[in-house]
Amino acid sequence: MKRDFITLWDLSAEETDRIIARAIGLKAGRDAGKCPLIGRSIGLLFEKPSTRTRVSFEVGIYQLGGQPIAMNPSELQLGRGETMADTARTLSRYLSAIMMRTHAHATLETFATHATIPVVNGLSDLHHPCQALADLMTIRERKGILKGLKVAFIGDGNNVCNSLIQAAARMDFNLTIATPEGFEPNAEILQGARETAKSEIVVLRDPKEAAGLADVVYTDVWVSMGQEDQTEKKKKKLRDYQINSRLLACAKKDVMVLHCLPAHRGEEITDEVMDGPHSAVFDQAENRLHAQKALLEMLVR
Numbered sequence: 167m168k169r170d171f172i173t174l175w176d177l178s179a180e181e182t183d184r185i186i187a188r189a190i191g192l193k194a195g196r197d198a199g200k201c202p203l204i205g206r207s208i209g210l211l212f213e214k215p216s217t218r219t220r221v222s223f224e225v226g227i228y229q230l231g232g233q234p235i236a237m238n239p240s241e242l243q244l245g246r247g248e249t250m251a252d253t254a255r256t257l258s259r260y261l262s263a264i265m266m267r268t269h270a271h272a273t274l275e276t277f278a279t280h281a282t283i284p285v286v287n288g289l290s291d292l293h294h295p296c297q298a299l300a301d302l303m304t305i306r307e308r309k310g311i312l313k314g315l316k317v318a319f320i321g322d323g324n325n326v327c328n329s330l331i332q333a334a335a336r337m338d339f340n341l342t343i344a345t346p347e348g349f350e351p352n353a354e355i356l357q358g359a360r361e362t363a364k365s366e367i368v369v370l371r372d373p374k375e376a377a378g379l380a381d382v383v384y385t386d387v388w389v390s391m392g393q394e395d396q397t398e399k400k401k402k403k404l405r406d407y408q409i410n411s412r413l414l415a416c417a418k419k420d421v422m423v424l425h426c427l428p429a430h431r432g433e434e435i436t437d438e439v440m441d442g443p444h445s446a447v448f449d450q451a452e453n454r455l456h457a458q459k460a461l462l463e464m465l466v467r
């Protein structure tokens with residue numbers, strides 16, 4: 167039976183833990199040269215731009231001995247009206263797995279329904295689970311634990327925030343989210359996570375309250391890909407949600423700062439914080455590579 171990774175729920179807590187531990191081992195050079203994907207081709211389909219996801223998957227697949235094939239819909243017959251379902255059926259005959267970055271989350275679900283190979287979500291408008299795996303790894307790496315920590319997400323309640331909510335529920339850390347009214351995370355995802363969480367997942371308005379005594383402060387862009395028509399409105403509403411040194415002073419002294427990148431420096435995060443001693447953002451970007459290699463080792467059989 168094929169295994170998909172469409173949301174973080176597709177992995178149990180034990181599996182998530184195992185992937186984090188394996189990713190840390192791969193980063194340390196364990197099993198370097200082991201090539202579980204030898205002779206396998208893995209597709210990478212992008213409806214939206216990408217730097218980290220594209221390159222970390224391409225490099226990771228190569229390092230595991232496989233062949234990455236990056237595609238975008240306009241180069242495929244998808245751009246001329248072939249359906250997602252038929253594309254999924256066809257690509258399943260050549261590839262051993264596919265990673266997809268889509269606008270609508272439903273596109274990924276449709277593809278996964280008709281594909282007979284593992285489908286990995288490389289970001290949709292609702293979720294970014296590969297990012298969450300790297301986030302968990304980065305926190306574990308620096309803090310040694312996940313359980314019981316206080317993580318604050320400040321800004322737009324977007325796809326990255328939604329996956330972080332599921333991560334909090336799976337790995338038992340407390341999550342406080344500060345957003346302006348109207349920019350809260352997805353209500354269904356929030357409710358689903360709260361139903362299973364042993365930790366606290368709180369949504370409030372005041373960024374200082376959220377950052378208060380936090381172990382980790384996390385932010386993302388205010389305007390996600392595909393939302394460009396809302397740029398002015400979002401920038402105005404989110405103005406007071408910037409991660410700057412004043413806000414960071416509310417957190418614990420050894421707070422770590424995360425951002426999935428790309429950042430809009432001077433908007434959601436200042437240069438001072440992003441380049442400062444608390445920032446782990448480039449380790450976080452590097453960890454995409456290790457976490458995804460561990461994920462592919464588990465999914466591709």
Ligand code: CP
Pocket residue numbers: 215216217218219220289297426427428
């Ligand atoms: N964080 C992340 O997914 O970055 P890219 O959009 O560059 O892939």
Ligand code: NVA
Pocket residue numbers: 289324325326386387389390391426427428
């Ligand atoms: N929320 C952002 C994440 C980019 C990696 C977006 O969807 O554009």
